[in-house]
């Protein structure tokens with residue numbers, strides 16, 4: 575479904591991603607792990623359209639989307655949940671969720687997805703009239719994921735959904751990611767917690783200094799000495 579080839583991304587003169595190849599199959603959950611500054615967030619931004627592509631291809635369902643603006647990628651089903659969540663603090667929970675569906679014209683489907691979202695996160699249903707900026711960190715993460723789901727994504731790009739969350743909330747987010755993946759949404763997940771990522775994903779890529787250093791089945795990476803030593807602290 576997603577085929578990235580020779581993707582290069584830069585901030586001015588600083589090259590952050592140096593020609594990477596990466597694939598996500600239909601309904602697959604793929605993780606990207608790597609040290610701070612390796613280029614993980616930049617990679618997701620490039621795929622989502624949040625920054626211009628310097629070089630390479632991003633083929634989604636047979637079409638190169640590398641030069642399309644963000645909304646055209648969202649329309650095709652590519653949706654980013656950014657690091658730091660990017661919710662609208664002054665809008666209510668319900669208004670934020672509506673924003674997620676802004677490109678959709680199927681009012682019926684939107685209503686059904688809203689009910690489903692509140693089903694996934696009952697906490698959001700209770701707080702639907704509350705300003706998003708006053709939610710707890712974990713609730714804001716739920717809202718960010720809920721808002722992305724309101725766009726009916728076919729490929730969800732998740733940048734560290736567990737950052738700064740208490741274990742119990744973190745588990746809820748993990749369960750939700752699993753539920754969403756089971757509904758045939760493909761997921762590309764960045765995680766600082768390499769072990770958690772490798773336990774959740776079927777395949778993974780390890781990034782180092784803007785390149786893919788290793789890739790393979792998550793179970794194989796979990797068992798690899800290089801990964802255990804460098805990323806699992808063993």
Ligand SMILES: Nc1ncnc2c1ncn2[C@@H]1O[C@H](COP(=O)(O)OP(=O)(O)OP(=O)(O)O)[C@@H](O)[C@H]1O
Nearest residue numbers: 585588589590608609610611612613614615616617
């Ligand atoms: N807005 C920016 N301007 C200039 N350089 C940037 C910018 N954002 C990121 N970089 C640089 O690009 C490189 C990759 O950053 P990126 O945020 O993709 O890393 P990351 O793998 O997501 O790291 P982390 O695990 O800390 O989130 C880093 O060297 C970083 O300093």
Ligand SMILES: [Mg+2]
Nearest residue numbers: 614615616657
């Ligand atoms: Mg990052």
